[in-house]
Amino acid sequence: MANTHQEGRLMAWVRQLADGTYKGAYRDAHGKRKTVPGVYRHKKAAERAAEAKEQEARHTREKDNPLTWREWSKIWIPQRDIAPGTAETDKQRIDSHVMPRWGDVKLTDITRADVKEWVTELRGMPDDDNNPERAASTVNRIAGLLSTSLEQALDSEYITVNPARGIRLKTGEETHDRYLTKAEVRRICEHLSPRWQNITNLLAYTGLRWGEAVGLSERRVSRTRGILLVAEVWDQKTEQMKKYPKGKKRRPVPVPDWVLKSLPTTDPLLPSPRGARPGNRNFQRALDDAAKVAKIERFRVHDLRHTYASWLIQAGVPIEEVRRLMGHVSIQTTQRYAHLAETPKASVLAALS
The missing domain is CATH 3.30.730 (GCC-box Binding Domain)
Structure with a gap:
């Protein structure tokens, strides 16, 4: 039957x-x-x-079974299948923001109105870097943890609706991708230590993500062929190397000869000025100080990756090739740079000079 x-x-x-x-x-x-x-x-x-x-x-x-969110979290968290670095970041956000607000609240008592009010309050709190407001993207990640937990509670039939589903702040107007010219990169490097210069040039001229660059070792560099192989990633939260993320293939990336010659033969390939594996925040502070002295608009570490993509697109490199070099799984991610191909020729020449 x-x-x-x-x-x-x-x-x-x-x-x-x-x-x-x-x-x-x-x-x-x-x-x-x-x-x-x-x-x-x-x-x-x-x-x-x-x-x-x-x-x-x-x-x-x-x-x-009127579970509180705290009681439910003890069931939900062990069931999650996520990377160690992500788990550590999520734990910090749960302990700092989700648990204090929702820990003692019954799942069935969490309302959509209360979640919206909480999200608004999160935005108005100073972030970990003491900025006056927390970025909308960070708020959305925190709220997303609550929503994900409640979605699982819904699936486990402890509640009949997820009151946090779809609640998020708009981030479109906040996104400000910064594209530097080669002249600006050179000016920044003039005010950096040699080792910070090496990292800056490598990021700008290869488009590597921070974890990909910091995870490089000499064995992944072919100096005769002028390429490096992206095969591992340094997880800054756990301070461990991990395999390349799921869904992404190892990829060879060409490196300008002068950049390659400036790189040491150490392991890690890009040590900090103190000789250890560098930290993102320390590097960002160095860039901020250099930008201030050079009188250049502040930019984020990740903007060096955007800069690399902008140079390729403006130079006429096909977007599919840019996708491969950047290690994007989807071409839709690379399309964010497509508008740069429409930059007038004079601007292109200035950017590549």
Whole structure:
């Protein structure tokens, strides 16, 4: 006798009996299989009866198991399958922001209005770098943790709706990708130590992500061929090397000869001025100081990657090739730079001079 419903997220299903009638079945609030009393001549009628029992069981579960978010987090967090670095970052955000607000609140008492108010409050708090407001993207990541946890609680049938679903701040107007000219990169380097210069030039002239660059070792560099192989990533949170992220292939990246010659043969390939593996924040401070002295608009470490893409696009490199060099999984990510191909020729020449 074939089931007409698969036993997945829904508990209800029906089966046809030998005499052609239908029997409804479901799982109760404790997960036990139960059958609906009686038989039905029509499959739809059996489905409706089973679904009604299913809803009744869900409501019973909510009433009998009014978990607080803290109690639920002890179930939800161990089930997550995420990278160690992500887990560490998420733990900090949960401990600092999610747990203080929602830890003692029952899952069934969390309302959409309260979540919206909390998200607004998060935006107005100083961030870890003492900026007067926390970035919208950071707020969205924090709110996303609450939403993800409640989505799993919904799937586990502790609640019937996720009140945090879709609540996020707009970030479009805040995004400000900075594209430096080669002249600006040179001016920045004039005010950096030699080792910070090496990192700046490598990031700007290869487009590597920070973890990719810091994770480089001499064995991944072919000085005769003028390329480096991106195969590992340095996880700054756990201070460990990890395999290249899922969904991304190892990729060879060409390096200008003069940049390659400036790189040491150490392991790691890019040590900080103190000889250790460099930290993103220390490097950002060095860039900020150099930009101030050089009277250049402040830019982020990641903007050196944007800069690399802008140089390629403006020089006429096909966008699919740019995607490959940048290590983007989707061409849609690379399309953000497509408008730069429309830059007037004079500006292109100035950027490449």
